[in-house]
Amino acid sequence: MSLAGFSFVMPFLPFYIRELGNLSESQVPVWSGVTYSLAPVMLCIFSPIWGTLADRHGRKMMVQRSMFGGGLVMLLMSQVHTLPAFLVLRLLQGALAGTVVASTTLVSSVSPRDRLGYSLGMMQMAVLLGSFAGPWIGGTMASAWGYRMPFMAAGIVVILAGVAVQFLVHENFTPPVEGAKQAHSMRAAFGGKGLLALLSVFFFVQFSASFVMPIFPLFVESLVGHGDAAGTVGKLMGITGLAAGISTVIVGRLSDQVGHKRTLVCTTMLTGLISIPHALVTGIGQLFGLRVGIGLATGGTNPSLNAIVGQSVSPEMYGRSYGIVQSASSLGMAAGPLVGGFVTAAFGLRVPFVIMGALLMLSSAMVAVFVRPRVASEQEQPQTLSPPSPVSAPSSTDDTPEVSPHKPAKDVTVEHPAAGG
Incomplete structure (x- = not known):
C-alpha cells in the first residue's frame, strides 16, 4: 500500500514541476532532476540515524514513522502553489520517509537466514506490485482530475498503510544488552576494501537505475504527444513493476540456491543490455516491450543486494547495516537524476539510456570482481534464531560468502542456501 501511494505521482511529476x-x-x-534528487539526499543523511534507532528501539516503530511522516508530506504537496515550496517538502519527505529500508530491516530480522533471499524477494514483490498499481492509478487520476488529486490520494493511502502496520504487524523485539559482545559488523563481514566496494556497488546500481528517472515521462511525451502522456507513463511504469514483481520471487528463490552474488551479477548485466535499445525506440509498442524486459531483468537486483548484507552481518546489526547501504543507495538516487537531467538538457532524451546501460554493466563487473562477503558465524547470532545447516566449505572459486576469519575454522558453521529456497 505504501509503495503504491508513494508511486502515484511518478508518471506526471515533471509535468507538475x-x-x-x-x-x-x-x-x-x-x-x-533537482526535484528527484532532493529526497534521496536527505534519505542518505537520515538512514543511518533511523537504522541505529531501529536496532535500539525496534524495527516496527521505524516502519510506522516512515509511513505516517511520508503520508503527511504527500498531503501537503497537494496544496503547494510554488516550486520552492514543493522542493522544501521533497527535502522533508526524504528526512521522514525510507519505507523500503525500514521494511527490509524488519523482514530480515524475522526471516531464517537460509531463506533470506526468498523472504526479501517476497517483500520486493510487494514493493514492485505497489509500483505497478501506483503509477497506473495515479496516471489515470491525473488525466481525469489534474495533478493535485493523486497527491491527496497518495497521502491517504500511505497513512492507512501505517495504520495497518500498527494493528496487523507484530514484532518480538529484544533491546540489545549494554556491554554485550561486539556484533558481526559490515567491516568484519567484508573487510575495509570490500566494504568500500560494496557501498560503491549500491551507489552505482541506484545511480544507473535513476539516471533516466526525471526524463522518462518527457521521453514518453515525445512519442505520444501531450494528450495522454501521464496516463501512458503510468501504464508503462505499471507494466514494468508487474514484470519485476513476477520475476523477483522466482529470482529470489533461485538466488538462495545459486548464490546472491552470482544472481546480482546476472541481473545487473541483463538490465544494462536491455536499457541501451531504449535510445532507438520509435513507437510506444517497442517501448512497452522493452519495459517488460527491464522489469523481468531487474526484479532480483535489490533482493540480492540486501540478502548479501543480511547474510553477512549479525541480526542485531541489521538496522545500522541497512541504514549505511541505504545511504550509499540514496547518494546514487540523488546523483543519478541530477546528472541525467543535465545530460538530457545537453544531448537530448535518448543519450541517457545508453549511459544508463553502460553504468549498469560496469556495476555488474564491480560486483563480480570486488564484492566478497563473509557469513556471520553461528556463535554471533542470537540464540532465538535457528542455526543454519552445516555443509562443507566451498572452493575459492564459488561465489558463496567466505567465513569470517576472526573465529577458528572448527568453531564456525558455514551457511549455504538450502535447496528450494
Whole structure:
C-alpha cells in the first residue's frame, strides 16, 4: 500500500514541476532532476540515524514513522502553489520517509537466514506490485482530475498503510544488552576494501537505475504527444513493476540456491543490455516491450543486494547495516537524476539510456570482481534464531560468502542456501 501511494505521482511529476515553476521546455529536465534528487539526499543523511534507532528501539516503530511522516508530506504537496515550496517538502519527505529500508530491516530480522533471499524477494514483490498499481492509478487520476488529486490520494493511502502496520504487524523485539559482545559488523563481514566496494556497488546500481528517472515521462511525451502522456507513463511504469514483481520471487528463490552474488551479477548485466535499445525506440509498442524486459531483468537486483548484507552481518546489526547501504543507495538516487537531467538538457532524451546501460554493466563487473562477503558465524547470532545447516566449505572459486576469519575454522558453521529456497 505504501509503495503504491508513494508511486502515484511518478508518471506526471515533471509535468507538475513544469506547471508549478512555469518553466520552459529546456528547464524542465534540469529542475526535474533537482526535484528527484532532493529526497534521496536527505534519505542518505537520515538512514543511518533511523537504522541505529531501529536496532535500539525496534524495527516496527521505524516502519510506522516512515509511513505516517511520508503520508503527511504527500498531503501537503497537494496544496503547494510554488516550486520552492514543493522542493522544501521533497527535502522533508526524504528526512521522514525510507519505507523500503525500514521494511527490509524488519523482514530480515524475522526471516531464517537460509531463506533470506526468498523472504526479501517476497517483500520486493510487494514493493514492485505497489509500483505497478501506483503509477497506473495515479496516471489515470491525473488525466481525469489534474495533478493535485493523486497527491491527496497518495497521502491517504500511505497513512492507512501505517495504520495497518500498527494493528496487523507484530514484532518480538529484544533491546540489545549494554556491554554485550561486539556484533558481526559490515567491516568484519567484508573487510575495509570490500566494504568500500560494496557501498560503491549500491551507489552505482541506484545511480544507473535513476539516471533516466526525471526524463522518462518527457521521453514518453515525445512519442505520444501531450494528450495522454501521464496516463501512458503510468501504464508503462505499471507494466514494468508487474514484470519485476513476477520475476523477483522466482529470482529470489533461485538466488538462495545459486548464490546472491552470482544472481546480482546476472541481473545487473541483463538490465544494462536491455536499457541501451531504449535510445532507438520509435513507437510506444517497442517501448512497452522493452519495459517488460527491464522489469523481468531487474526484479532480483535489490533482493540480492540486501540478502548479501543480511547474510553477512549479525541480526542485531541489521538496522545500522541497512541504514549505511541505504545511504550509499540514496547518494546514487540523488546523483543519478541530477546528472541525467543535465545530460538530457545537453544531448537530448535518448543519450541517457545508453549511459544508463553502460553504468549498469560496469556495476555488474564491480560486483563480480570486488564484492566478497563473509557469513556471520553461528556463535554471533542470537540464540532465538535457528542455526543454519552445516555443509562443507566451498572452493575459492564459488561465489558463496567466505567465513569470517576472526573465529577458528572448527568453531564456525558455514551457511549455504538450502535447496528450494
